[in-house]
Amino acid sequence: MAIDMSQSTGVGQSGGAGGSSAARWFARGNIFTATLFGAGGWFFGHWWGNVIAGHYTSVQNSGTNDVSWLLGAIFAVVAWFIGLGALNHPIAKLWGGEAPMAEKKQKYSIMEYFSYSTDHKVVGIQYLFAMLMYFFVAGLLALGIRTELLSPTYHIWGPDTYIEIVGEHGTMMMMMMTSIIMGPFGNFLVPLMIGSKRMAFPRLEAASFWFTVPAFFFLLSALWQGGFQSGWTGYAPLSIQGGVGQDAYLFSFTLMALSMLAASTNMVATIINYRAPGMRWSRLSVLTWGMITTAFTMILSVPVLIDGLYVMGMDRAVQTSMLYGQHGGSPFLWENLFWFFGHPEVYLLALPGFAITTEILPVFARKPVFALKTSIAGMIGVATLSFFVWQHHLFNSGMNPDMRPLFMLSTELISIPTGFLYLVGMGTVWRGRLRFNVPMLFMLAVFFNFLWGGITGVYNSDVPVDALIHGSFFVMAHFHFTIMGQLMFAVFGAIYYYTPLFFGIKLSEKLGKIHFWTMFVAFNSTFLPLFIVGWLGQPRRVFEYAARLQTLNQWVSISAYVLGLSLAFFVVTFIWQLVVTRPKSEPNPWDSRGLEWQVGIPVPKDNFDRIPVILSSPYEYGNPNAGPMADLSPTVASVGSDA
């Protein structure tokens, strides 16, 4: 534990920016001006769309005008960004000026968090709250689903409302999961971990966050526009049939896709170019590796989603007939485009979860990451193979049966790099001195939960067995184990672990353990029986099921309520400690060697007074000869010595 705390430069530094900031935030734009502008944009676009398309036969026959809805949404988002002040800088540049970047501050006004901030620490916190908002709203919708399924025949919701809730839950969760690690933790931590004062593209970073806000509200708005029947997978021609709620689906998903592209472009550029001297690839933290791998996967797969959604929008608005049959299109086109994005997507949900688990595990095992290179190879292997498996969602579709053995093989091959992550985890705890703090409990749960998801993934990949379980609750349980059981447990562990850095407080161990144990037990109690439910023949997304499955379904619903209570307990205790009690944290409460913990609490406005010189790996726990990870006030000589 040779952690030299004397290097914590910047602790308690007074804020640099002056009092004039209060005047400046309004001129710079904020969430209120943006909302105002956005509403104006909506009405303008909507009106214009009615002018253009109001007389189309399709519009007059169906009574819905998708053109005016989509134009309204596009103008709303453009105006929203103008209202945020996002264009101030580019326009100033076009006029030949060079507006300086807004100065970072040591202590932020609340308004900073509601503005187009280019400070990576502000963006991280904005993302954290926004993504949790997505998660809890979508979680409430899940309880709506479980309430309906308490009885096989008695209905709480009408069938249309039920399908709306199902689609809304799925889409909101899938959108959120893509960003819940890269958004809060990637943005906040990567510059600290690589020894940089800033991100490569702070404005792109700000844009990535501010796309997620209209995406949320547009998606939610589908609920009072008739919803969308197609679920998050949006299969055509069902998605062409629906009303304007379907436009809300495709438009909000597009905004989220743009957000992912912006965030990942910034992430790749930052990690490649902004590493401090001595930060060799071999010394890069696993979380940073996870971020760059995920970012590359996003950059390659997300454009396919945007194209697909664009095609869907055109088919709906102006009948381009690409996704339905009568005029030469094919529903198979959407299935392929969607899963060509969708399968890399589900792995790019899993990768950051594993990255953060591997990042936090050694701190509490008091040992180096076991087989570090293997863990990185595992992540790159998963990311690469994820582009070659998409047809395993389409084993029953009737498409090219001769390709099935190949897609079965490629899918099963993914268990080799996924297995690496278990090798790494199991090796890391071997003969460690495990400390069972709350973050560690969540990390161990990640391995427990993902094991169910990983093993049942092999069942799904096997074509004959998939014939039984495809489209059933078995599949649904499988991906809830890999996504909620793995990613969300990693996220909650990371929240407990990083709150000292984010907010200067250390959450109560006692409350955290109550949250952990209730969530862990309720989660497994909710989703394990669903494997059986699906195996016994209950398809997904149904509101009526066989009477013999009622007991299991009721068990699941009640467990889901307990899970909901556990998460509500987290919300209440988290906000209580954040706002009211604020239990102060020491600068490095977990005795971590990581560079991000050496800068002090609160994190100084520029992260580092001087660019540090990296001297060793962040994971040298138990090495009696290990010096500190970095020299935080390097002299010319120490810079030279590394080269």
Add this chain to the structure above:
Amino acid sequence: MALKTSEESGSPAAIARKHGSRIVAIWFILSLIIDLVVWFVWGPHMPPGDMTTTAAGQQFDFKVLTVMSVPVLLMVWVYGAYVIINFRDRGDHADGYYVKGNRKSQGLWYAATAVLVLFLAGFGTYELVVPAGAGVGEGPSPIWKPASTAHMLQVQVIAQQWRFTYRWPQFGGMETTSLVLPVNTEIQFNVTSLDVIHDFWAYQLGVKADANPEDNNVAYTKTQQTGRFVVRCDELCGIWHGAMYNYGNVVSQNAFYQWATNMEAQNASLTKLLPKYSTVYVPNDNVAGGQYFNG
């Protein structure tokens, strides 16, 4: 099981052997017991049963995968429990044993996972190809067919929002709303849709095939026991997706032919009004109740 590891002495290899042999012993015994129970006690009762060859195949494959999964699950659990009990912080806030890799255990891991995965892929391919596509829809031109197609019963499944109807080309192209099948018979399902994508899932028959508009999705099975089965739509197809199910029966061959010839005679006047039997149809959106015609 808890050891006094704080005063562990000896070479790292000796310590690893001591702990490792205990873990392996516990793991091996547990795996053996549970696998025997899975194979002999639970396996024969696993869904979806053995009403058809493909259902029996799915049952067998599920059993094999479970027998292979149990040791993997137990390896992580036994190892995890052992580590949590024995390698915890003992209040002295000391660091763990400094090791960053181990060539032997890593090599063993890579080899074992590779062998396992290649076996699974080989097994899955064999089980897909030999039973003629394992009951999965193979599209309009199937590549894995039953050995003898001489006495095969043809059944067309027409899905639409939100019901299934069935057409019988060998019985004058009649259309029925219920599905009755003869036992000990090879059956070819031709699955199609009149609107959006549905999925024909005859659970106890071990058959699953997407119903795509303007596409014929062929799946094979062979009935081997009589009994009742459920048909559910297994692809989200709109608001009444959850209500899109019905039931069918596998009956004796005599009972089937009696039923079918009866139905054919009963329905003859209606069958005349239907479009000619075809592998795909075009729906007529202007007529209520889901009419269709030949494209």
